Amino acid sequence: MAQRNRHLPLLGLLVLCASCSPNEKLDPVSQVEPAPGDAGAEPDGGGTGNDDDLFATLPEIAPTATGRGGAAATVDLRGTLAAIEILKKGGNAVDAAVAAASVLGATDPFSCGVGGGGFMLVYLAADNKVVAIDHRETAPAGLAASAFYENGAPIDFDELVTSGLSVGVPGTVRGWSEALRRYGTLGLDDVLQRAIRVAETGFEVDRTFFEQTGRNLARFQAITSSKALFLGPDGAPWPVGATFKNPDLARTYRLIARGGEKAFYEGEVAEAIVAAVRDPPVEPGSTLTIRPGVIAASDLQDYEVRIRPAVSTTYRDYTIHGMGLPSSGGITLALALNLLEGFDPELLTPVEVLHRYLGASRLAFADRGAFLGDPEFVEAPVAGLLSKDYADARRDLIDLIKAPTEAAAPGDPFAFQTDPSPSPGRGQGARGRSAGPNDAHDNETTHITISDAAGNIVSYTCTIEAEGGNGIVVPGHGFLLNNQLTDFNIPDDPTAPHPNVAEPGKRPRSSMSPTLVMKDGKPELALASPGGSTIITTVLQILVGHIDLGLPIDKALAAPRISQRNAGSGSSDAETAFLGTPEAEGLAALGHVFSDKNTSGGEIGAATALRFHDDGTVTAVAEPVRRQGGSAMVERAK
Template identity: 90%
Template sequence: MAQRKNHLAMLGLLVLCAACSPNEKLAPVSRGEPGKGDAGAEPDGGETGTEDDLFAELPEIAPTASGRGGAAATVDLRGTLAAIEVLKKGGNAVDAAVAAASVLGATDPFSCGVGGGGFMLVYLAADNKVVAIDHRETAPSGLEASAFYENGAPIAFDDLVTSGLSVGVPGTVRGWSEALRRYGTLGLKDVLQRAIQVAEAGFAVDKTFFEQTGRNLARFQAITSSKELFLGPDGEAWPVGTVFKNPDLARTYRLIAEGGERAFYEGEVAEAIVAAVREPPIEPGSTLNVRPGVIAPADLQDYEVRVRPAISTTYRDYTIHGMGLPSSGGITVAEALNLLEGFDLETLTPVEVLHRYLGASRLAFADRGAFLGDPEFVEAPVAGLLSKDYADARRDLIDLDKAPTGAAAPGDPFAFQTDPSPSPGGGQSARRGDAGPNDAGDNETTHITISDAAGNIVSYTCTIEAEGGNGMVVPGHGFLLNNELTDFNVPSDPAAPHPNVAEPGKRPRSSMSPTIVMKDGKPELALASPGGSTIITTVLQILVGHIDLGLPIDKALAAPRISQRNASSGSSDAETAFLGTPEAEGLEALGHVLSDANTTGGEIGAATALRFNGDGTVTAVAEPVRRQGGSAMVEQAP
């Protein structure tokens, strides 16, 4: 959910509503008028001077900002403000990223929160090193792939989403704790204070929050805890302008702030999660079939974060760092870039560039679907997929004169492994996986991009998977659970091997693609996006636009998008703004079939990025229009 410009003025009235009952409607005010903040007091009731409180007078939303010191870009003004606030008080980029993410858990609850997980890519300036913090959700120890079948057939996707079966063991809180312990300067108690305050004071419901609630209306009406939080007395979405408060989430944050990660993975919060998954809180009389799951207390207690090396490739004069498995994002982006590197894109027309971009994405997605899964369960041929020689062997499959028809077959990256022998993890069985489905592109997620004055950088994608997760608010604790296990493949034949089928303790394959780009050993760019499997193509298109076509980073990020993910039909999704352009007509003349993304999920991605300039300044960029526009700020204006 993005920060919406048209409700800033409403925010100013929140300070007047300290005595309002929860979720009381405000009168609307004019668009664009700066408002007084809703966070002028510390969470413990103490006061702070407005000169030290960035939330006391909320600024106008700006999708682009340049300056010195630290910088932040998120989909929501308060998330960005929380990050800048921490940076100004001496915290580093990791501290600021956790502060921003926790605030987004309150203001963007349909996209992220403590009920989910994520991938955090961190550049450590002092060590000139990039590390990846994997806090992806895991399948419960009692879950087998057979749980996703009934009467020999896969459970319908929509039925699986709203169920206890789809809930992975949440990793967010342990991920935050591990990131702060290893690389931060503050603790959970310090960085959660603003999120506590925002959840407790509330904020004005805007158009997007209202619409997101509406798209979840049927299942929220069927789940008692979700109905109680997100719907009004009439069982409908809270109207635009309502002061939406979440005191249960504020209390959950307080428990974590005081008790650390154990307060989430043990005790009352953990017990409430287990109860909600195993006995979904269904409204009496509801006909919605919400299947129970199998999460047990030990699954929460035993959840572990993985700190992994980033994967990397070179592209022209740049080094691209990304997230490795169990995310497919970094590998798929890198393979597509390796394919594109064989073309001199600077000399080509925009149509020729896009034609090659679509062809490279198609081939990379074929390999993604066939080979990639949790590295603790599958010996995926990562070295082969990242091999420049492998890209050379595959590049000729991109017909320069016409669009392909149908889906591409996967290649044979095992032949390009530095060590081609399979391990007991089952690499050869992964080779028998099919090209995979044309994964949905409309999943809600959010991306946070932050840097600090010392040069540390965080590119952080976090999620609860679909918009609204699995639809179930944990009773008494104010956060939605994820439906991340729907990211596992469920073949029509239960016996069919695939690297991404469910297994106990396994992490489902992701598309999240936090990315950090270096040039001459120095940071050049950090970026990523939400958007399900379109995350990969969004990052790829932005990189091509900025590096090859020379677009300024804000223009590369704002450009209309087109996404090819190896669809069986051969078609590519295109934003409405792209359709009808000369580039679209040129692609169609080559035989490309373009499907309007508005019929398959709407906008493609909602990215944020940082560009590190040669003069020592940084440019922070968020979407100017998608999801109603994001927020970018710098620590020190020029």
């Protein structure tokens, strides 16, 4: 499989013009040039001529790197380079994470961007403390309980995905601003410079970008702003090798760099978001039904970031820190690990370890679906779910002889609450209903893992939800909006209680699982992945592979994946690469049934990780193959 971004145009640093007006209008929404070697193409070897410019001579893509100082791993070479560039200039891991995310908003616009949200887990070395920055999208204040229903029945899920109705209030820019203000050393004006340059100067369309555009073709053809940005004059995706530019996104980044978060949540950008949501720019004559949404200017002005404590558990000799509600990732991961802790991997074969991994995930997902939702709306039994005693009581439900053939029922974690006073609240009404369309897995989202020389670490997952978000580019501003409200559960009966039903101001439940692993009080591992609800199983399988099966972190991350999320049939998803392995044969003998109905060519997730070693070095790891391979770098090679 070809590596992505192997022949990128050379990009230099942008120096902002002090005389430029904040309201300047740039030329076309997108500008695509011929491939290198064709007339008019920007030749390789450009750049600024500055010897200190990391982008002046782009390195070969490497999925693994070991060395000293800071380290970074992302899905894209330019995102990783942007992080290393900030680290080399003296910025810390938080500064570098925002710089990388903003570049990925240009180069990986179908997965992340300022139109979405995310969860950032930060380890502060000086304080030996882990904090979680929740900038998840929220439901608009004007969202009615009946919004996702028509004639008493749920609106078709595909119609919700491509609509203004599915758009949550974006949290990314305020999340970046808050992270930098509290824990960074630089400001938005500093960390956005590389992203401005990448968006304006452009980058070469690779196979991944081309295929992602193709999967969104029908939607983009139906939306004028998306068609103008992502499709050529013939209405087809720009070909592999063309140079893609997004001057409107560069202008949006400039506005944010100059005006801070206020430039996004008020003024022309906010007005354009509201207009695109409430009156989607549908192509004349389109037959696609694109429903309007209800976001108002006040929703954007009032959006708030939450600084939350991390969810923590112990697993064998390790302490695992993850993201708490409204993400279900950290809790579900901790519950599964607590279940697995009762088995000794040294007494088991790899097939037996994987059999227990699937069984633990099944039970954890049963509870995830039944009890978890936005903590500001739901009294979820978090203490009970994290209780080791609760795991002990549930562990015997993992059949060690044969695979299950049906979904597991949720347990009763309320009986294990350390404080029995909280009422079960809305959680009990959801028993037995653990999966829905929003639990379908996908690879749309991205994960960034970064450390700095001072020992600070960032594990950051950001997203616009589905591939291409809701399909609507904000006119004049070059970024796609999210469809995050489809992460709410939509029961057949609009009056049915559920911890994850839509309510005004509520944050939909997420599966994002930024994770930090400590041993003897020191960082050992940082990791996570995209992949919808398979994010949780991807992180869990990597941890099981590394800790229980003894695989080096790069091998654990690259290993073929399987995912059990309490499917009604008892079947598990599997990557195509897993189906021919001896482990697949051994699991089949235990009755496991696998489906490889995955998006993105039979792949599950696209993880990144950092492994910290006792000698002070760090290994950065990205996917070697998935999404055509990611990029890992260190400040100083070993």
